[in-house]
Each structure stands twice: as structure tokens, then as C-alpha cells.
Amino acid sequence: MKRIGLLGCGAIGTEIALAIDSGKISAKLTHIYDFSKNASAMLANKLQNKPQITENVSLLATAPVDLIVEAASQDAVRDNALSILQNRKDLMIMSVGALVDESIFDVILDGCMDFNKQVYLPSGAIIGLDGIRSVKDEIESVILVTTKNPKALKGAIFFETSKIDLDSIKEATTIYEGSAQEAVKLFPANVNVAALLSLAGIGSQKTRVKIIADPSTDKNIHEIQTQGKFGRFSIKVENIPSESNPKTSRLAILSAIECLRKICGSDIQLGT
């Protein structure tokens, strides 16, 4: 059985830990770390099989585990991904927005090759990445249309310079169109979906992003439209937010669990 270490004990980390504890994922959760001691203690309390809470992230990176699951933050990826790989651990990354920065992407890729380790990026809050990957050499255009309630868009860096007043929006309104590379900087809350799409397809400069504020929705809706020599397809996901962290979609949690189940299982592998 694979031994798992967990970095980040919030909404995603907790659900992953519970899935391991219940036997849904065939693995052992042996070590956990969160810079909030309260978060790691609360998680350990919920588990039948108690993991060790490490004092710091270095002790997690050097612990006797096979794979570390990052479910913390982009900073946690930037600061620790290389040292985790150097310590000969595979790594599953949830905060994939960190990889849009090409220098971080290159460091992680080099780490995989230098230390012969795997990095896993679950599909998260979208579906269809298998299809995007398959057709990437034939894609002519790909666009992500994200629709959210104006409340879910509040606080984005975009509004520091834009004249748009979210409170005055009464019907579905396009508030932004641009490249995924720019969108992830202006709308960090959408960073993971746009980043995954860019990494699977034709890169963050060519991937287009459109953001719609719609006061009539309570879901995080992501629609991907792509076309090229292969034909065309569109994918629409209407996500219900997680109860413990409304910024995180329920699908992202389920996708992380399924990805880990696949990595840890002796199984028939389904899909691309």
C-alpha cells in the first residue's frame, strides 16, 4: 500500500484524508502538515487511523512516504515542490495555478526527470482534459467561458483598475475577455481551471478566457469550446461549491479523490 503525506488540511485535504481513512482509497495516510496547527489537529481528530502531524513542511518532505498530496496553496507549491521531488516522493498538486509561471513549471518538470518522480495534476473543477490533450496538436482555438455570481468574483485584482461595478449588474454581463495567461493574474480564483486547460492544450497565451457575471446563478459554470482539424467539441460543467470552502467546487474534491484512487489502486485503467 502506498504511504501518503498530506500538505494542507482544508476542504480538499480533509475529504481526501477521509476517503483514505474509510478505505475508499487503498493507501495509508501516515503524515500530515498544515501551517495552521488547528487545521491539522482537527483533521487528525476526525480520522480512525491517526497520521503523524509533522512540525514543519521539511519534515513532511523527508518523511517515509511514497507520495505527497498538495492541497494548500500556490505558495506551498512554489516553496516545496522541488524539495519533495528531491526527497524522492511523487507529488499530486491541486494548486495548479502555480504552474502557469513557466519558471515554476520548468523547475518541477526538471525535478520529475532528475529524480525520476511523477507529478499528478487532477482534472479538478473541469472535465474533458483527456480530450483536450488528445487533440492538442490539431487545436486551432480554445476558449473557456466562466460564469459566476458577481459575489463570487468580488475581490479579484481585475477590479482594482476596472470601472465595472459588480453591484450594479442586473443580468448576465461579459466583464472580461483575454488570454488565460492574463486572466489567471487578474482573476486568481479562476486560476486552477484556466491553468489546467492551458497546460493540457495550446498554452496560456493562446487559450482565451471570457468571464461573465450573472446574478441569477449560484453555481460556478465553466464552458470549454474548442475546434480544429479534429472537429469541434464543447464541454459545460455547472459546479456546486464545497460546503466547507465555497471557492472550491465539489467536483474538484471528487476529482482529487478519484485521481488518488487511480494512482494507488491495482485496477483496470479506464479512459485516456
Ligand SMILES: NC(=O)c1ccc[n+]([C@@H]2O[C@H](COP(=O)([O-])OP(=O)(O)OC[C@H]3O[C@@H](n4cnc5c(N)ncnc54)[C@H](O)[C@@H]3O)[C@@H](O)[C@H]2O)c1
Ligand atoms: N485543481 C483544481 O481544480 C482546484 C479546485 C479547487 C481548489 N484548488 C486549490 O487547491 C488548494 C486547496 O483548496 P482548499 O479548498 O482545500 O483550500 P482551503 O483553504 O480549504 O485549505 C487549504 C489549507 O492549506 C493550508 N495552507 C495554505 N498554505 C499553506 C502552506 N504554504 N503550508 C502549509 N499549509 C498551508 C491552510 O492553512 C488551509 O488549512 C487551493 O490552492 C485551491 O486554489 C484547486
